[in-house]
Amino acid sequence: MFTEERLDAITRALQEKGKVRVKELSEQFHVTEDCIRKDLKALENAGKLKRTYGGAILSQDYPLERDVVDRKNYHVDKKRVIARKAFELIKEGETVFLDISTTNMELAKLLASQSKRVVAVSNMIDILQILAKNPRITAIGTGGTMYQGVNGFMGIAAIEVIRQYSFDRVFIGSCGIDMVDGTITTLGAEDGLTKKAAIQNGRHKYVVMEREKFYFNESYKFAHLDDVSGIVTDEYPDKSIVDALESAGVRLI
Numbered sequence: 001m002f003t004e005e006r007l008d009a010i011t012r013a014l015q016e017k018g019k020v021r022v023k024e025l026s027e028q029f030h031v032t033e034d035c036i037r038k039d040l041k042a043l044e045n046a047g048k049l050k051r052t053y054g055g056a057i058l059s060q061d062y063p064l065e066r067d068v069v070d071r072k073n074y075h076v077d078k079k080r081v082i083a084r085k086a087f088e089l090i091k092e093g094e095t096v097f098l099d100i101s102t103t104n105m106e107l108a109k110l111l112a113s114q115s116k117r118v119v120a121v122s123n124m125i126d127i128l129q130i131l132a133k134n135p136r137i138t139a140i141g142t143g144g145t146m147y148q149g150v151n152g153f154m155g156i157a158a159i160e161v162i163r164q165y166s167f168d169r170v171f172i173g174s175c176g177i178d179m180v181d182g183t184i185t186t187l188g189a190e191d192g193l194t195k196k197a198a199i200q201n202g203r204h205k206y207v208v209m210e211r212e213k214f215y216f217n218e219s220y221k222f223a224h225l226d227d228v229s230g231i232v233t234d235e236y237p238d239k240s241i242v243d244a245l246e247s248a249g250v251r252l253i
Helices: 003-017 022-029 033-045 076-089 102-113 125-131 156-162 189-200 211-215 239-247
Strands: 019-021 050-052 055-057 095-098 118-122 137-141 145-147 152-154 167-173 176-178 183-186 202-208 220-224 230-232
Touching: 003 019, 003 022, 003 033, 003 055, 019 022, 022 033, 022 055, 033 050, 033 055, 076 102, 076 202, 076 230, 095 102, 102 118, 102 125, 102 167, 102 202, 118 125, 125 137, 145 156, 152 156, 152 189, 156 189, 167 189, 176 211, 183 189, 189 202, 189 220
Parallel strands: 095 118, 095 167, 118 137, 167 202, 202 230
Antiparallel strands: 019 055, 050 055, 145 152, 176 183, 183 220
């Protein structure tokens, strides 16, 4: 099979399945894995896919480019699964940080509906409004520069407030993980630096994200797997990723 034919076949497989694996393609086309990686790089340069750890996905398969406020109703069931797991980690009397994340909004709803007495700091207005409904929760906003697309605060002023606290638990949203170098990513520096400040001031740090995001990574790397205590997700990813996370000492929840 000529290279062009193989590229067309890989593209069709992506359109049908949404993702492909290097090992499987190597076996299917009877070529080396290095050859397949070169094919995937060529297709990525052409804008047809996004390479991931061990394979590739359709570049437009997950709506990472949309504003947070537009993602409130996306994958709600999965976010609620993650929120329930995160809620069980929080102990009575703890101080927690919930960053800008639609999954953290679901966690805030659980906290507001239960009886745990906690101090909750957030830089997202939606989360603060939810938490304020429960008198057992002390809800504290960071303030700072307001970003309409996320309905929250990011940047230097927000970071200065975050640095004044010592959090028992920090829950951070992410746009994906680059499994090649173990970095946790988001869309921009303002959001990334704000998340980084919270992680640095937390005792137990968790990334909250859907399974799909193990196959994505975005432009700004704000943390490494070594920086977090665990990842709270709705469903475990492929075994190769689970093994890589275990090797990095990251707990999957």
